[in-house]
Amino acid sequence: xxxxxxxxxxxxxxxxxxxxxxxxxxxxxxxxxxxxxxxxxxxxxxxxxxxxxxxxxxxxxxxxxxxxxxxxxxxxxxxxxxxxxxxxxxxxxxxxxxxxxxxxxxxxxxxxxxxxxxxxxxxxxxxxxxxxxxxxxxxxxxxxxxxxxxxxxxxxxxxxxxxxxxxxxxxxxxxxxxxxxxxxxxxxxxxxxxxxxxxxxxxxxxxxxxxxxxxxxxxxxxxxxxxxxxxxx
Amino acid sequence: xxxxxxxxxxxxxxxxxxxxxxxxxxxxxxxxxxxxxxxxxxxxxxxxxxxxxxxxxxxxxxxxxxxxxxxxxxxxxxxxxxxxxxxxxxxxxxxxxxxxxxxxxxxxxxxxxxxxxxxxxxxxxxxxxxxxxxxxxxxxxxxxxxxxxxxxxxxxxxxxxxxxxxxxxxxxxxxxxxxxxxxxxxxxxxxxxxxxxxxxxxxxxxxxxxxxxxxxxxxxxxxxxxxxxxxxx
Numbered sequence: 144x145x146x147x148x149x150x151x152x153x154x155x156x157x158x159x160x161x162x163x164x165x166x167x168x169x170x171x172x173x174x175x176x177x178x179x180x181x182x183x184x185x186x187x188x189x190x191x192x193x194x195x196x197x198x199x200x201x202x203x204x205x206x207x208x209x210x211x212x213x214x215x216x217x218x219x220x221x222x223x224x225x226x227x228x229x230x231x232x233x234x235x236x237x238x239x240x241x242x243x244x245x246x247x248x249x250x251x252x253x254x255x256x257x258x259x260x261x262x263x264x265x266x267x268x269x270x271x272x273x274x275x276x277x278x279x280x281x282x283x284x285x286x287x288x289x290x291x292x293x294x295x296x297x298x299x300x301x302x303x304x305x306x307x308x309x310x311x312x313x314x315x316x317x318x319x320x321x322x323x324x325x326x327x328x329x330x331x332x333x334x335x336x337x338x339x340x341x342x343x344x345x346x347x348x349x350x351x352x353x354x355x356x357x358x359x360x361x362x363x364x365x366x367x368x369x370x371x372x373x374x375x376x
Numbered sequence: 377x378x379x380x381x382x383x384x385x386x387x388x389x390x391x392x393x394x395x396x397x398x399x400x401x402x403x404x405x406x407x408x409x410x411x412x413x414x415x416x417x418x419x420x421x422x423x424x425x426x427x428x429x430x431x432x433x434x435x436x437x438x439x440x441x442x443x444x445x446x447x448x449x450x451x452x453x454x455x456x457x458x459x460x461x462x463x464x465x466x467x468x469x470x471x472x473x474x475x476x477x478x479x480x481x482x483x484x485x486x487x488x489x490x491x492x493x494x495x496x497x498x499x500x501x502x503x504x505x506x507x508x509x510x511x512x513x514x515x516x517x518x519x520x521x522x523x524x525x526x527x528x529x530x531x532x533x534x535x536x537x538x539x540x541x542x543x544x545x546x547x548x549x550x551x552x553x554x555x556x557x558x559x560x561x562x563x564x565x566x567x568x569x570x571x572x573x574x575x576x577x578x579x580x581x582x583x584x585x586x587x588x589x590x591x592x593x594x595x596x597x598x599x600x601x602x603x604x605x606x607x608x609x
Contacts, residue, residue: 306464
């Protein structure tokens with residue numbers, strides 16, 4: 144685990160679309176990069192591979208044990224997640240609810256739980272919320288509920304007494320639609336989609352202590368005419 | 377299952393402090409009253425007894441199967457819940473997170489899932505949020521996250537396309553501190569605590585289609601000088 148720049152980042156969901164982009168971006172910036180995911184990312188310096196079917200606490204234990212003892216991180220980025228639609232009448236209402244909690248909230252909680260042990264002072268914790276979950280989400284209830292929970296988690300952990308290491312900051316990024324292959328497969332692309340590299344640059348700035356919002360902020364990523372701006376909720 | 381007034385209510389958590397008060401109140405108003413809880417409430421007309429240790433989907437199935445076929449309810453009230461403190465540094469951080477999700481969010485989700493099958497047109501679904509969870513909750517992160525999730529669930533289900541039966545309404549009550557024996561045991565009582573009978577009267581009004589807030593509302597219960605007012609967030 145050679146740390147060349149002395150900077151290091153751990154990415155929960157580092158084999159997903161956004162996660163892979165972040166792994167590549169931070170590697171190119173000479174960071175040590177760890178990946179936590181169900182699949183190995185060969186570009187990462189270290190992989191923590193998750194088993195399917197674990198309970199919340201089992202997954203947490205597996206992750207904690209998978210991070211090398213003594214690791215001190217500049218940032219923990221949780222970009223794991225998923226999407227499911229459906230309202231109360233959907234036959235899969237509760238199944239989707241459960242899946243969304245597992246994919247978005249469990250991962251966020253577990254990423255956060257690593258901070259006291261593995262995050263440096265003045266380190267950065269980033270979780271992934273969703274801009275639409277700032278309002279009601281009747282067409283995708285399970286998704287909105289899980290994301291609203293992530294928002295509350297971020298606001299609370301990011302508060303003065305939330306328990307982060309000294310000087311630590313927590314943010315949630317709230318994308319509208321990310322420009323991923325999966326989204327291109329299912330939806331008509333338009334120029335309000337946020338390029339993954341824009342997300343990477345914003346996170347890199349924060350980790351470099353540039354343009355940092357107040358800790359606990361929910362940061363909407365609003366893309367317009369090919370330009371992405373951060374809007375603090 | 378004799379239904380004397382023709383009115384009926386199902387109470388999730390009907391053996392807890394608030395739940396028991398509601399069972400008694402609605403019985404006195406001549407409602408048919410069902411209770412879903414880990415313990416029987418002898419004052420209820422019907423009890424659905426939960427087993428400990430079930431998964432979310434198992435509990436949902438047990439509850440659905442426990443409600444008599446053909447039941448048509450004026451209201452479903454979920455007042456199950458619990459409380460745990462602790463921030464990110466708490467050794468029980470993730471255990472509390474899990475417990476709070478099980479006690480507050482699972483019960484709310486399962487109560488909501490009953491609505492398409494068992495709630496009458498124009499019926500009322502009430503979930504229990506928490507006034508403090510409208511802001512960050514660093515000293516009780518798991519609690520605040522679960523309650524924020526309940527808020528989002530309420531807003532979404534209560535929306536026009538949330539999936540409730542025709543004319544159905546969903547609300548969350550957001551108490552500050554309820555006047556329960558448990559709270560009296562652990563905290564110094566003051567006159568901002570909300571009497572359980574005040575909650576019962578407010579819910580009774582809503583079910584009677586009186587003073588109904590817009591569906592999807594988060595309704596803070598604010599008690600001052602012995603009087604409880606509803607404040608829509």
